[in-house]
Amino acid sequence: MVSAAPRRAQPQVAIALVSIVALEAVFAAMARLGDLSVHIPEFMALALGAGVLYFIALYALEHTRDDRAVLWLVLLGALAFRLTLFPYPPSLSTDVHRYRWDGHVQNAGWNPYAVAPTDPRLAPLRDPGWAVMPVPEIPTMYPPLSELVFRATWRVLPGPVSFKLPFLLADLAVLAMIAWWIRSTGGRIYQIAIYAWNPLVVIEFASSGHNDALAIAAVVATLLIIRRFPAMSTLTLTAGALAKAFPVTLLPLALLRAGWPGKLRGWIAAVGCGTLAVSCVWPYRHGWREFLAMLKYYEFIFRNYHSSIYPVLLWFSGSHEVAGGVGEGVVLGLALWLALRRVDPTRAAFLLIGTILLFAPNGYSWYFTWIVPLLCFFPSPAWLLLTILQFLSYKIFINYRALGVWEFDPLFQWLCYAPFYALLGWEFLRRKQAG
Numbered sequence: 001m002v003s004a005a006p007r008r009a010q011p012q013v014a015i016a017l018v019s020i021v022a023l024e025a026v027f028a029a030m031a032r033l034g035d036l037s038v039h040i041p042e043f044m045a046l047a048l049g050a051g052v053l054y055f056i057a058l059y060a061l062e063h064t065r066d067d068r069a070v071l072w073l074v075l076l077g078a079l080a081f082r083l084t085l086f087p088y089p090p091s092l093s094t095d096v097h098r099y100r101w102d103g104h105v106q107n108a109g110w111n112p113y114a115v116a117p118t119d120p121r122l123a124p125l126r127d128p129g130w131a132v133m134p135v136p137e138i139p140t141m142y143p144p145l146s147e148l149v150f151r152a153t154w155r156v157l158p159g160p161v162s163f164k165l166p167f168l169l170a171d172l173a174v175l176a177m178i179a180w181w182i183r184s185t186g187g188r189i190y191q192i193a194i195y196a197w198n199p200l201v202v203i204e205f206a207s208s209g210h211n212d213a214l215a216i217a218a219v220v221a222t223l224l225i226i227r228r229f230p231a232m233s234t235l236t237l238t239a240g241a242l243a244k245a246f247p248v249t250l251l252p253l254a255l256l257r258a259g260w261p262g263k264l265r266g267w268i269a270a271v272g273c274g275t276l277a278v279s280c281v282w283p284y285r286h287g288w289r290e291f292l293a294m295l296k297y298y299e300f301i302f303r304n305y306h307s308s309i310y311p312v313l314l315w316f317s318g319s320h321e322v323a324g325g326v327g328e329g330v331v332l333g334l335a336l337w338l339a340l341r342r343v344d345p346t347r348a349a350f351l352l353i354g355t356i357l358l359f360a361p362n363g364y365s366w367y368f369t370w371i372v373p374l375l376c377f378f379p380s381p382a383w384l385l386l387t388i389l390q391f392l393s394y395k396i397f398i399n400y401r402a403l404g405v406w407e408f409d410p411l412f413q414w415l416c417y418a419p420f421y422a423l424l425g426w427e428f429l430r431r432k433q434a435g
Helices: 012-033 040-062 068-085 095-107 120-125 144-156 162-184 189-196 199-207 212-225 230-241 246-257 264-301 310-317 320-340 345-359 365-375 381-403 410-434
Strands: none
Touching (some): 012 199, 040 189, 040 381, 068 162, 068 189, 068 199, 095 144, 095 162, 144 162, 144 212, 144 264, 162 189, 162 199, 199 212, 199 365, 199 381, 212 230, 212 246, 212 345, 212 365, 230 246, 230 264, 246 345, 310 320, 320 345, 365 381, 381 410
């Protein structure tokens, strides 16, 4: 895709309406399936079909003259897609049940970092969600700001469906910020649709209710204000890292732009970040030993899950520690290089998050929602394709139900990542020739 002026004028309103009807029909068909985990072939077919419609819609919107009415159609369509899937219990992921459990135990006076769900003392708190939550044998693995959100949500919205609401609202906040940002800077409507209509985003937040939307909202807010309010942007970025760890990689860049260490403003920003972090961590301070033990165990049992470059590093080195260390070194080195070079924050975020996703030991489908807002500004066909091909990873449910083995299929990993790298290489060569 290119962001150049459209080559010809077409009725963009009609294109938007047809696209909305087609995509809504697919999401409505998903909703009718009910428990998606027992209809994986049908779900994958519908999701990949939604991806095809998504690409056609983006192409058509990009190559027609922008109509102001289409902006509202894009936003209304995005809301309709999400509301179609939101009313149904999450079935592709059990993470919401862990969120609920963590909120429940906190409101009962327990520290989720200190006590695992399997602890007999918590038996009176168990409900049907307890039986399906992920890794109940370890204390929580979520950062403290997410835990505070879980605690607050349990008090007012304890049900499995309603518990998704904070993350859906965060997703809609991301959409609102992107729409305002793009329109205020003279961007195109199709760029807004990249996030608004992305099937992976719709499904992972409206259907599965992943908390990643909190961190994404913080990152987008940071990028939106960092040029005018660099000190304030360090606080929003810290909040994002306290909801999900990946935004912390942008903190060196944000602190340097705020003036640290040469200016008082930079030190005030750094102190503010530290104060915010301590404020969120403080309620859970007595669980730090269990948290460190949990991290070690978590890293041991969750690695090489539908990852990309990590299996290659593992194959060459024969060591998970080496493979993980190389990835961490690459990400850290890139984060420092981008900060010292004062690279444009939006481009830096795109490069960093993309690198994290490719080198990470785990490549769960919802992780790839992290990069979708940045594709609105860097609309790479390869990355857009990868967000859709992530639906292939759900084939794991077929293996799990048939054999009881939770292991990603190497063939489907190839089907997911090989087209991405081929198209990414083509994009690189095309830019080299054009440059």
